Amino acid sequence: MKLLIHSCDQVVTVIRDDDNRSVLTGPFMRNIQVLEQDIAIAVDEDGTVPSTADARVRWNDSEFEDVIDAKGKCVLPGFVDAHTHPVWAGDRVHEFAMKLAGATYLEIHEAGGGIHFTVDKTVKTSQEDLYQSLKDRLTKMLNAGTTTVECKTGYGLEMDAELKLLEVLQRAKRELPIEISITFCGAHAVPRNKTAEEATKDIVKQQIPRLRNLMVKQMINIENIDVFCEKGIFDTEQSKRILEAGRDIGLRINFHGDELNPIEETRMGAEIGATAISHLEEVSEQGIEDMAAAAVVAVLLPTTAYIMKLNPPPTRQLIEQAVPVALGSDFNPNAYCFDMATVMNLACIILGMSMQEALVAATLNAAASLGRGKTHGAIQKGRIGDFVIINTNRWEHIIYQMSSHHHLIDYVVKKGKVVYRKDENH
Numbered sequence: 001m002k003l004l005i006h007s008c009d010q011v012v013t014v015i016r017d018d019d020n021r022s023v024l025t026g027p028f029m030r031n032i033q034v035l036e037q038d039i040a041i042a043v044d045e046d047g048t049v050p051s052t053a054d055a056r057v058r059w060n061d062s063e064f065e066d067v068i069d070a071k072g073k074c075v076l077p078g079f080v081d082a083h084t085h086p087v088w089a090g091d092r093v094h095e096f097a098m099k100l101a102g103a104t105y106l107e108i109h110e111a112g113g114g115i116h117f118t119v120d121k122t123v124k125t126s127q128e129d130l131y132q133s134l135k136d137r138l139t140k141m142l143n144a145g146t147t148t149v150e151c152k153t154g155y156g157l158e159m160d161a162e163l164k165l166l167e168v169l170q171r172a173k174r175e176l177p178i179e180i181s182i183t184f185c186g187a188h189a190v191p192r193n194k195t196a197e198e199a200t201k202d203i204v205k206q207q208i209p210r211l212r213n214l215m216v217k218q219m220i221n222i223e224n225i226d227v228f229c230e231k232g233i234f235d236t237e238q239s240k241r242i243l244e245a246g247r248d249i250g251l252r253i254n255f256h257g258d259e260l261n262p263i264e265e266t267r268m269g270a271e272i273g274a275t276a277i278s279h280l281e282e283v284s285e286q287g288i289e290d291m292a293a294a295a296v297v298a299v300l301l302p303t304t305a306y307i308m309k310l311n312p313p314p315t316r317q318l319i320e321q322a323v324p325v326a327l328g329s330d331f332n333p334n335a336y337c338f339d340m341a342t343v344m345n346l347a348c349i350i351l352g353m354s355m356q357e358a359l360v361a362a363t364l365n366a367a368a369s370l371g372r373g374k375t376h377g378a379i380q381k382g383r384i385g386d387f388v389i390i391n392t393n394r395w396e397h398i399i400y401q402m403s404s405h406h407h408l409i410d411y412v413v414k415k416g417k418v419v420y421r422k423d424e425n426h
Contacts, residue, residue, distance in 0.1 A: 001050075002416035003043040003385065004064040007071040009393040011039040014077060014364050014378040017051075022373025023297070023365050025322040029357040034395065041075060043385035047415030051381050066418060068411060074395040076359070077378055078147025078386030078414065079340040080366035082299045083278050083328025085185075086137050087130055087165045088155045090121030092333040096307075105308055105334075106232060106260060115155070115189040115228075118333050122155040122165075131168045137331070137338065138178050143420045144339035144405050145398075145412055147386040148179040150254070150328065150370055152226055154188030157199075159207050162186045166220050173221065177419040179386075181370040183224035183254060184211060187234050187242050200238040204245045212249040223371065224275075225251040229268075231261040236268050244272055252276075252371055254299075258283040260310075270294040276369035278328065280313040281305060288314070292323045297369040300361070301330040302346035303337045315351040326365040327358065341398050341405040348399060355399050385416040 013033045015021060021028075042064070044050050061067050095103075095113055108114045122130070141149055151169050156162035166182065173180045186203050190196045214220045225246025229239035243253045252275040257265035259279035266287030269277045277291065278299040291298060298318050305312040318325055327347055329337045337343065344358040353361065367377030376384050389411040390398050398408055412420035 001042055001064050002045050002047065003066045003068070003413065003418070004040065004061065005068045005070050005075060005387070005389065006040040007069055008039040008041070008075050009036065009070075009072055010074040010395050011035045011041060011379060012074065012076045012359065012395045013380060014360060015380060017381050019380075023295075023324040023368040024360050025324050026319060029319060029325070029360045030354055032356050032360060039075075041379065041387070043413075043416030047385055047417075049379060049381055049383055049385050068389065068418075070389055072391070072393055073410060074390050074392060075379070076388045076390070076395055076398065077363040078376075078388055078412065079145045079362050080370065080372070080377055081141065081146045081149040081329050081331070081340055082276070082326045082366040082369045083150055083301055083330050085152045085154055085330070085332035087134050087151070087153065087168050088118045088122045088333055089125035089130060089133065090118060090333070092117060095334070099308065109189075110232075114334070116192065118155050119157055119161075119189070123161045127164050127168060130165070131171055134168055134172055135176060138172060138176055140338045141331070142178045142412060142414075143409070143425065144341065145388040145409055146178065146340055147412065147414050148181070148367065148370070148372065148376055150181045150183055150224065152183040152185040152188070154185035154226070157186060157189060157191045159186075159210060162207065166222070170220050177414050177417070179414070181223045181372075182221060183226045184222050184246065184251065185226040185228075187227040187239070189228060189233060196234055196238055200234065200241055203242050208245045208249060215249065223252060224254040226255045228256045229263075229265040230256065230259060231263055236263055236265055239265065240268050240272060243269075243274070247273065254278070254369065258287060266291055266296070270296050275371065276326070279304065280318070281310050283313060285317075288318055288321050288323060291318075292321045295324065297324045297326050297365060299326045299328050299366075299369050300347065300351060301328050301335070302343060302350045303335040304330050305350055306346055307335050312350050315353060319357065324365050324368060325357070325361050326369045327361040328366065339405050342403050344399045345402045355396050358399060359395075385413060387411070387413040389413070
């Protein structure tokens with residue numbers, strides 16, 4: 001067998017071994033499963049957990065390629081970051097100063113900043129340089145406990161530039177130990193030389209059919225389709241056409257909605273079978289009802305509300321109405337955060353989540369937003385062996401000790417392979 005972790009003080013399995021749910025909602029988000037005192041976990045050669053972590057399990061160390069003594073430590077599922085924009089060049093430090101002076105996101109965008117500023121830098125940067133910066137970012141995420149991450153394009157906008165970003169992500173998917181769910185976000189903004197309608201037609205008639213051909217030839221592996229559905233960007237009808245075109249070639253609908261203005265994108269998303277909708281700072285009561293009825297995952301991004309000084313999404317209402325709630329870092333030039341431990345802390349403070357709810361949102365529910373709710377995000381028989389091992393006797397410290405993940409995380413495990421050891425990296 002591949003890996004044995006023994007003598008753990010706590011193992012947070014999230015759900016019981018006989019629980020077949022792929023997502024937790026409402027009060028179930030507070031009722032997570034934690035095993036205590038002298039727990040052992042094994043991982044098979046195929047990278048999955050062969051049985052529930054249990055104090056009764058006793059293994060022979062010689063059967064394993066790697067053995068970790070976790071006495072005094074806690075084991076959690078690997079974190080799943082449900083929303084990132086990690087492929088870009090340059091930075092937007094100057095815009096941070098503008099925000100502090102009172103400029104809004106849309107004011108910066110309309111002045112040529114924001115997404116367009118990053119697009120200009122990114123399209124001029126070589127594919128190799130983009131890959132090296134992406135590799136550095138994803139490695140930092142992995143070392144902070146993120147074992148699965150959603151990664152969007154969107155800083156190319158035109159087809160050839162977007163393909164360059166997709167190729168960079170595809171290379172990272174092949175070469176790096178972190179698991180990547182690739183999202184096509186060619187509708188991240190309207191190109192300067194097009195109207196929103198012209199950009200919509202180009203994406204639907206030209207870009208998505210071209211992506212389909214590349215997918216059929218197995219040259220790229222895209223899982224999700226995203227649109228920045230927002231007043232002054234792509235309206236609800238244009239977004240719907242783009243999302244449906246992506247859905248028709250087999251992509252999951254996973255898009256930005258109801259962030260800056262309440263224009264009822266969530267209702268549209270629920271109608272067309274969206275898997276997940278992100279942001280939701282301005283979601284309506286009807287939108288919440290529609291998401292709950294359609295089991296659409298709400299991907300909340302507390303870093304964005306914090307950095308942009310937005311009103312936070314109605315998190316308690318979403319949870320109380322049984323909408324599945326997940327978390328993402330929204331890593332991008334506007335929200336520079338690599339680690340889900342900080343995201344969980346912000347979720348507790350800004351969004352009013354409990355620590356149990358935040359952990360579920362950063363593991364099982366985030367996995368569900370990426371179509372992995374049956375295989376990732378919990379420690380359970382048959383699931384992928386992705387773990388974070390922290391040097392403390394209570395799991396809550398990963399959230400409580402704000403931005404202390406570098407000191408707390410001793411190991412990160414991906415599919416039963418140790419991909420980060422603190423002793424080797426410090």
